[in-house]
Amino acid sequence: MDEKRTVAGTGRRAMSDNYLTVIPTDPHWQPSKVAADRAAAMLSEMLPDDDARRGLEAMWHDSVQVVSCGANLETVSCHHCGGEFALGWWAEAVSERYAEGFSTLMVTVPCCEVEMSLNELAYDWPMGFARFRIEILYPNRAWLSDEELASLTGALGHPLRQILIRI
Ligand SMILES: [Zn+2]
Known part of the structure; x- marks a missing residue:
């Protein structure tokens, strides 16, 4: 690198x-x-x-x-259950929050339906x-x-x- x-x-x-x-x-x-x-x-x-x-x-x-x-x-996954997100789902979640000026970063993840911050997802x-x-x-x-x-x-x-x- x-x-x-x-x-x-x-x-x-x-x-x-x-x-x-x-x-x-x-x-x-x-x-x-x-x-x-x-x-x-x-x-x-x-x-x-x-x-x-x-x-x-x-x-x-x-x-x-x-x-x-x-x-x-390369991957974005759930820090709660370890499920890996489709990057399309993730990109859409970011776009939606972006459109709201990131007044909140909270999303409900599809894998285990837990609410968590986009900032706390496991990014690799x-x-x-x-x-x-x-x-x-x-x-x-x-x-x-x-x-x-x-x-x-x-x-x-x-x-x-x-x-x-x-x-
Ligand atoms: Zn999960």
């Missing part, structure tokens, strides 16, 4: 864009500017080079946004929903380690989920 693909001869990266993104586990939570700056500075230190650091950006959103893992999404690869994110375009590295994620959680003041996005 930390491959760095370039188009031969141009020095430019090929078609697919890669992002490493961290989001609060609570989709509605937003940090103070100070806490966000602290976490962004720490995350910047975890990157291998200035190229990667230039791609780092902290973003606040007025409403909940989908933070997709793009082409990395991970993705989520958030009103704040720190994203890095072309991070030039793979997943953060558990220790790195724990340090960032301390800096931000809220548990985080990391997402590797391939577009």
Whole structure:
């Protein structure tokens, strides 16, 4: 996943864009500017080079946004019974909630008819929903380690989920 693909001869990266993104586990939570700056500075230190650091950006959103893992999404399943969802069902559930501005993320899942948040479904690869994110375009590295994620959680003041996005 930390491959760095370039188009031969141009020095430019090929078609697919890669992002490493961290989001609060609570989709509605937003940090103070100070806490966000602290976490962004720490995350910047975890990157291998200035190229990667230039791609780092902290973003606040007025409403909940989908933070997709793009082409990395393989399965979505139920954290209650383990049933795997048809991606068509899931995409429709997201569209319906999106049309309502994500005022709620709650859905009743078809497998066991339990009501749960779209943010709490089991995503492989991970993705989520958030009103704040720190994203890095072309991070030039793979997943953060558990220790790195724990340090960032301390800096931000809220548990985080990391997402590797391939577009
Ligand atoms: Zn279920």
